Amino acid sequence: TGFINPNLVIHRIIDQKNGLYLIKGDNAFDADGLIPKEKILGYVTKIERKNKDIFLGLGQERLIIALLSRIRVWYLLLLLWRLLPLSIRNAIKSII
Numbered sequence: 144t145g146f147i148n149p150n151l152v153i154h155r156i157i158d159q160k161n162g163l164y165l166i167k168g169d170n171a172f173d174a175d176g177l178i179p180k181e182k183i184l185g186y187v188t189k190i191e192r193k194n195k196d197i198f199l200g201l202g203q204e205r206l207i208i209a210l211l212s213r214i215r216v217w218y219l220l221l222l223l224w225r226l227l228p229l230s231i232r233n234a235i236k237s238i239i
Contacts, residue, residue, distance in 0.1 A: 151184075152166075152168065152175075153187060154166040154167055154168045154169075154175060155167055155168075155169065155205075155208070155209070155212070157174060157209050157212060157213065158174075160177060162179070162180065163177035163178060163179055163180075164177065164178055164179075164180065164183065165177050166178060167212060169217070170221075172215065172218055
């Protein structure tokens with residue numbers, strides 16, 4: 144097994160203030176707080192799922208995601224997702 148650093152995360156940068164970056168995880172309701180640029184080790188350049196490239200959040204849509212994140216629409220979408228029957232969720236996952 145490899146070493147896992149519990150302090151290492153991949154989060155979106157949702158704002159910048161005075162040389163600090165506000166970060167937030169996709170499944171979190173609130174931002175993690177402001178961090179200095181020196182704490183950022185790198186950035187995600189590509190996401191793959193089942194050998195297919197995933198572009199969500201890497202292009203212009205990142206602006207929409209940031210806006211939805213700020214107004215907490217993700218919470219409502221997550222709630223709706225959890226209310227769907229498991230068979231429907233699995234069918235959707237198989238398409239994605």
